[in-house]
Amino acid sequence: MTSIARRASLIAGLCGSLCSMVAFLAPAAATAQTASTKTVVIRVAYPAGGPADVAARKTQVPLQASLGQTVIIENVPGASGSIAASNVLNAAPDGNTLLVTTGNDLILAPLAMAQVKYKPENYRLAGVLSITDFTLVTNAQHAFASVDDLIESARRKPQKEMTFGSWGYGSAPYLVAADFAASAGIRVLDVPYKGAAPVIQALLGNEIDMAFVPLAPNVLELVRQGKLKAIGSASSTRSPYLPNMPTLNEGKHLKQFVYSAWAALFIPASVPEPLAVRLNQSLAEVKKSEDYKRFLADSAALPDSPTTLAQAEAFYRGEMQKFRAIAKSVNLQAQ
Template sequence: MFTSRQVLMKFIIPALALLVPLAGHTQTFPTKPVVIKVAYPAGGPADVAIRDYTPSLPQQLGQPAVVENVSGANGSIAAMSVLQAAPDGHTLLGIVASDLILAPKIVPSARFKPDDFRAVAITQQSELVLISSPKHAFKKVDDLVRYAKANPGKPLSIGHWGNGSITHVAGADFAARAGINLLQVPYRGAAPVLPDLTSGNVDLTFFPLAGPLLGFIQAGHVKPIALAANTRSAQLPDVPTINESAAVKDFAYTIWSGVFASKQVPEAVIQRLNKVFGAHTLSPEWRGRQVTVGATVFDLKDVKQTEDFFAAEIKKVEAAAKVVRFDTN
């Protein structure tokens, strides 16, 4: 005959034993270098933004942080690689959020959903700017729309960074909302677009404010038409938002890169990683660099705020993507 104490001990001890490995894991994480698989070639905007964090991570984690560039297939190769790794937090994904959202829609081998990942931290954020070749006379969105409607047989061309990119979606969404026809011109990434816009080979594009764009604008090589944002930018205070036009309202596109983990990674590990990355964004040096390059200096976000931000982005990008004809070959 078992006493009540014996019955309790019979069940509680095995249950506690099951919790020991999990508790031990989260207390000792990391036990080896943390690898961030960046979904782009070295030197690109997202790669540079994520590498900005790596010098400070070892001081807080007690282990090296290593960036591994795994480019291709709209980021899906890196994403699949992270999902195939052990879900212990030692293998993370560095990617532009819109690529993570859209890759499963356009890449047949991308066998994942955005919610297979958890957003750990935002690494850089920037509004998109609608810019034109300096050869055109229009200076505002309403002028551009009137010009396009008056010349339906000669549609303006709009360059983007390739099938399924955020600039592809933004351009298609803008055309649909403005009721105009724009000729979509895909490029292999961002680098070739600005030179072609400068030379007049393409008429329009959406481009992040962060990066080389400010220099092109200041030199007069390209003309800013409007920001795809809710408020004007301190870097371009005289440039209106698209929402200030009569033709298009409620139009805002932010491009942001971040660090993501498999949703199977333990909660305590996600929480720790979020705090470690967040600490870097509080440094005056980091914030100063963001201002210099024209990026948005965003407030620190905890895990819930980061995941809510990602969930809202999924909803927004997927809704906008309905107007886009993707090439799925």
């Protein structure tokens, strides 16, 4: 017997009237009907066409079928995803206004920008949409044989800072590069750009020495063409797309250096548990499909199994702890 049925039975017994039970169940039925017909809005924290947006749109139709509700996508870019994040947080906590962003940005924006007032704990991770390792790439002018070669070369020239491209102070590539420099004992200079695409162009034009970037299809192709050199992935295992590329942890100087870029579906923490579970389970069904698995492979994303809500939250907490620790170690200050 479900909890609703037990409550209905108890009321019926106490009142001694079938009408009482009907009166009790009718509002619940009406509420369920309203929830099932209301449009679900997914607010994407980036412009249309980016990796997170493409992943969100790939889930749109199957989520619509699973939830039995119309699902629409709205792009709300700006301020490292914090505009969309704040917008979703201010919506009704009915599970019908969702956020797609990268977990990295959702965690780091409040640490780097004073105007961002939310906390990562204000959201729950419903499920990861796609995940890929950060990869250290250099421009083709450099001929480092390995990450050890790169680090030792930088140590021999301490007066000359190596330049790293990032998409701004406090961004994930900024933090990963800062941790890399601290762990390797070298000096680096951050050069900020407005996103991944300008960083790649800067590498191709030899404007910067290197960058940590997600292993997206365009990066993969440039590496295969020899236009960029992949030094190693920030992972515990080698990439299935570049199996000859070592991980950064295979060298002498770095251990347990693991960073990934992951786009995900988030909900406000105030959303009732049954609605959160329903959304998590619907997303899990989408990710089990062969069509979605092909999409991940075509995106150079890592194979990723569906998770329960509890597993998703454990992963999210671990990422929060990791980035907060790194931010503290490099003295990241909100500006």
